[in-house]
Amino acid sequence: MAHAATYPDVYPKAGVFTRLNAWFFATMEKIAENNPRIRRVRKLEALSDAQLAALGIRRADIVHHVFRDAYYR
Known part of the structure; x- marks a missing residue:
């Protein structure tokens, strides 16, 4: 004799607005990370203190150094 058991979805899917919100913020993060200024900041942060000096x-x-012409006038 065979027994079959069905289990309800243990992890229900997120609602439409939750998924749309997550997509929007992930897209905004990708746009920000691809900004050349942000990439320059990341490169400078990776340098040692002696190299920065x-x-x-x-x-x-x-x-302040990277964004000096855009925000600090």
Whole structure:
């Protein structure tokens, strides 16, 4: 004799608005991460303090340095 058991969906799918919201913010994050300025900030953050000093930049001033012409006038 065979027995069959069906189990309800243990992890119900998220609602439409939840998925749309997640998609929107993931897309905005991709756009922001592909910004050349953000990539420059990431490259400078990866440098050592000695390398930054050779460029004349303090670690605390990286964002200010990269965005100086856009936000800091």
